[in-house]
Amino acid sequence: MSKYKRILLKLSGEALASSENTIDPVTLNKVVNIIKSVLNQNVEIAIVVGGGNIFRGAALAQVGMNRITGDHMGMLATVMNALAIADACQKNEVDTLVMSGFPIGGGVCDSINHVRAKQALNKGKVVIFCAGTGSPCFTTDTGAALRAIEIDADAVFKATKVDGVYTSDPVKNPDAKRYDSLSFDEAIERNLKIMDVSAFALCREHDLEICVFSMLKNTNTLSDILKGKPLGTIVRK
């Protein structure tokens, strides 16, 4: 049995994209299989999805858009990604509940409600949170920390392209070493850029561990970590 009862998976928008598609159907299927592998271990799973495959506020501001409007567009992008993940799950008979950080209505998705999110998780549904924190000037990493705290998750699993946290960029520096674990203070002091500082600060304050791992290279990785294999890097107090 896994030591985790409930996890929050943070997926970047880019993780859903391919060179051909903004939201790639093959990748979506992989994500669904990973979700199933978690549920099969009797671990409850909620997801916070980013929007970087579609829009990022900072990038829009660089080409002259008002930053707050850009952030609103970025948050709406995360809603599209959440709907795509939910659709792929439903097709594979995985029940979902999509909750947005700001009210959308019109039958598109629900608004964030921590009590109802926990009730859905208890019933084995996958809760997909979108629109980050619901406010501009934040990222979905901070949204992930916030939602994980709200639903009493045991840990945040942050899916990245590399298999953990390294002393420096392993793509640029072949001598970079992977940490098995490190503290929030070390991650912030060394400016390791795994998550933004506000996300770290929330996790540190609420004693919520973060596991940084590579999700799509090997679709068994998340399931293996839940079984206790020492993969990825743990950031904790």
Ligand code: UDP
């Ligand atoms: N965003 C925001 N507030 C939030 C979360 C996200 O304004 O709480 C906006 C912001 O513009 C961000 C975009 O939504 O760039 C997409 O989120 P993010 O960059 O975190 O996505 P990811 O990099 O994970 O795909």
